[in-house]
Amino acid sequence: MLYRTSTAPTPPPSPALDRVWRLPGVYRPQADTALLAAALSREVVPGSDVLDVGTGSGALALYASRLGGCVEAVDISWRAVAVTRLNALRAGHPIEVHRRDIRHPPGRASRRTYDVVVSNPPYVPAPPGPAHRGARAWDAGPDGRQVLDPLCAASAELLRPGGVLLMVHSAMSGTQATVDLLTGLGLSAGVGCRARVPLGPVLRSRLPWLRARGLMAAADEQEELVVIRAERR
Incomplete structure (x- = not known):
């Protein structure tokens, strides 16, 4: 199944994304x-069971809840869990x-299923070597797929039947690889939308490495983001 792909400027952050505290x-x-969040607004209806995988500050979990979803949020970081609980309470x-x-979401063990699974996982290609603790929120191995592949597999x-996965990542991490993996799992998958954004500090700091690996063109000063939409028939 093919999905209409839109390429547009990145939408402005929703107020739901602005009101979060962080550590x-x-x-x-x-x-x-x-x-x-813009893609999520087209999928969540009141009463939808939603799972936010890798919730971070809980911004997307809160947004899904404001849309009427019944939301569960998970993260490997205790700080993220604490912040999300605090933001939900506020x-x-x-x-x-x-x-x-x-990489091992709760549905695998509990057999719980969802109408919408949303994830902004770590996806930035990273050179070998030690990284500071906070980098695990974005660094994902040399090809950027350290988390993407197991998350797709899960x-x-x-x-549940008719359920939708929404996952954002950089085109550098292999858009077609994600679509092919999800399709191979029996899902109808495609690119829901794209946007080009200025490079942030992390990517700028490793531009020579990214260009040497062919992940970015020599003249490219923007990153392409994609939202992958996959549906279980």
Whole structure:
């Protein structure tokens, strides 16, 4: 099944994404968060069971709750779990928040399934070597697929029939690889939308390495983000 792909400027952050508190080391809502929120607004209806995988500050979990979803949020970071619980409490939204490895989401063990699974996972290609603790929120191995591949593999078990996965990542991490993997799992997958955004500090700091590996063209000063939409028939 093919999906209409839109390429447009990144939507401005929703107020739902602006009202979150963070601790150091917890991912800050950025352009990828806003792009994913715009896609989420087209999928969540009142009463939808929603899982936010790798919730970070809880911005997307809160947004899904404001759309009427019954939301569960998971993250491997205790700081992210604490911040999301605090943000949910401040907003008055009954979000379930758990600490779990996002490569092994809860549906795999509990058999719980969802109408919508949303994720902004780590996807930035990273050179070998030590990284500071906060980098695990974005760094994902030399090809950027350290988390993407296991998350895709788990998605078929997380979705109920008719359920939708929405996942954002950089085109550098292999858009077609994600679509092919999800299709191979029996899902109808494609690119829902794209946006080009200025390079942030992390990518600018490793431009020579990215260009040497052929992940970015010599003249490219922007990153392409994609939202992958996959549906379980």
